[in-house]
Amino acid sequence: MKLTINIIVLFTLCFLLVQCQKKEMVIFPTVIVPAGDGFELLSEYNFFKGKLSDLNPNIESGVMPYDLIMPLFSDYALKKRFIYVPEGGSIPFDTSAVLELPIGSILIKHFYFKNVDGSDQYIETRLMIRKIDGWFPEIYKWDEDHSEARRTIIGGIVNITASIKGENVMFPYSIPNQNQCKNCHSYNGKINPIGPTIHNLNKDYEYASGKDNQLTRWEIVGILEKTPSTNIPKWTTINDENTSLHERARAYLAINCSSCHRREGSAANSGLYLEYDNQDSLSLGFWKTPIAAGGGSGGFPYVINPGIASESILLYRMRAEEVDERMPEIGRVLLHEEGIELIRNWIDEM
Amino acid sequence: MNNTKKLKLSFSFLGNPDASGQKKAIIFQNYFLIFFLLFGFSIMSCSSDDPEIEEPELKKEIIISVGANAADAAQQAFIEVEEEFTIIFEEGLFSFTNTLSMDGKSTVVVKGAGRDKTFLDFSGQLAGGDGVLVSNSNSIRFEDLTIRDAKGDALKARDCNKISFVNIGTVWSGEPSIENGAYGLYPVLSTEVYIDNCYAYGASDAGIYVGQSDQVILKNSVAEGNVAGFEIENTTNADVFGNEAFDNTGGILVFDLPGLTKYGSSTRVFDNNCHDNNRINFAPEENTVANVPAGTGCMILSTKNVEIFNNNFNDNNFVGVLVANYLILNPSPSDPNYDPFPAGIYIHDNTHSMTGAVEVESQPELIQGIIGVLGLYGLPQPNVMLDGLLMSPDAVCIKEGSASFVNLNVSDPTFSSVTTEVSTHDCTKEALPAIVFEPF
Structure with a gap:
């Protein structure tokens, strides 16, 4: 009897050990928040796993994709949005203003277009980083081969040819400089996010693990504090004929x-x-x-x-x-x- | 756990039999260190008497030279500049395709080689609503350069404290046109605004415009070829003096409009030479300034407490000084807190002359009507004119000697109450205090 118990214990220990080792082998790099200026390269943050250009969010380290009901129009640029909230941090539920994200949070917004052949044309990825003394913008301009995106503080105008609504359009696209970021994100002279409000987030999202309301999902993963079950305000889309x-x-x-x-x-x-x-x-x-x-x-x-x-x-x-x-x-x-x-x-x- | 381990390690290190020997070495090192320090001190005390060894003070300058990357270098400098630095644009032409902007900075000077030597050119601008923009900043001075052909406003300063413009030009090339940007120098929502020896040409609204600001000195500057030469709008405590305005539609405007962040009061306009402002109004229609008649020396619209004295108003062929109520332009301002009735206006000791004829056909419609009414009464264009929409006659005091006067009394729609009787305005007001602050 004693022997069997010992064997079982030994077996279990071995199993756990193997499991632990396995886990260690596939561990995902944690997202790194720069203390001072932004990193030179987008890849240094570890927002994405695998090939950078796949933009596969590092969910295991707290990077989640999200979407807005009513987005800002930016010359028909397509956008992918991600939010990173550091472990243990959570956002108070507040419908009166833009959500207050905990220190160390990062909002990630990727801008791209479609080429005529249907492939992607990456332009820039913008970050808003919540530091102790407020929000700071960073902008990363993509290399042409999509292998990396590099920090720019002055942005610039890039001549773009993109397929927009089935038509080939050529135009000068503006990557903003840091001051221009603030121009739109200014709140009493300080920088604040615009998009993430309860009204604008209250929609379903196709997560890898299935469809879910974004607020519900945020609450489940622990980044949003308890949401009331009823009367959660919700904005409408530009073409939803069911709304006024x-x-x-x-x-x-x-x-x-x-x-x-x-x-x-x-x-x-x-x-x-x-x-x-x-x-x-x-x-x-x-x-x-x-x-x-x-x-x-x-x-x-x-x-x-x-x-x-x-x-x-x-x-x-x-x-x-x-x-x-x-x-x-x-x-x-x-x-x-x-x-x-x-x-x-x-x-x-x- | 790790900490205890480390502690144990260090204890075992001390317990090492070799430790005593090492201790001796450390003590010896200490003696050496003390000796070295003393020796070093003696050298330093000697060297401090020797001026040649002193490190030269770091020049806090960022120099922007003409070249292909100048615009990017300038924008980078505007973003990265630190306190007490000077950004220097060398002599030459700098071309920009985007707004050049600065935000959240303190104690910075932006300096060119001279108003006629350094040009920031925006004729190829593809993005941004302003030429140069500085916002949310404190103690900033622009000097010795000219901003040319901005698509929108030439140099806008928003939400700044202690913002100075010295020897700055804002110019739109060629014959002034409706296509030109609205404002040349454009400080707004700012305090302690200092404008000295600047030059503005060709703005389709105002050459030098100060809006929604407090504590303003605008002096020794020249405005020509604009719709409005100088304009103070919804601003408190401004001194406008020693300036020259000519060949504009209107020379100097002091306006108060509804629906803005603040209302204006207390502006002194004195010792200015405001002459020959007869240019046909070329502002885009429906802008407030599009109502300014060609031939206006100075116009007060709805503002409170304005003192206008010791100015030359020569050969402005519609009027020397015009006082009007915003209701004449817009009978329903729909801002419940806005008081459109001008009050506390004191016009005294100005020089007037009028030799030329006033334009009629090219005047705004409202103005053509007024010219018609004056013609009906056989009156010449007056030196001082009121629309007559006042709460009481002593809202405007006039001590102008022999200057001609007309009160249109527009509240009488039949225009049968037009009068040249100035005696009801024969009063004085206490002189407004001078604006005093230490400009940056």
């Missing part, structure tokens, strides 16, 4: 304009504030006269001339192609046809 034109337009303006056009943002001096919950008609642009628009007014008297989209500065600037007239001021060269259509209908139907 108003809801869609306001969510669109919120994500595409209000990071600057709010009292705490870079365009505070314009007096035009387009946050989702702003209910003040003047600062929303209704019968609001232009201030410093210059040619950007298009010769029209009001930002929003209710019922007449074609005579509203808001639509004019979305349709403008001149450098000094187009909006958003940074990150848009091409026209966002679907967005223009949405805002046109919204104003016309007022």
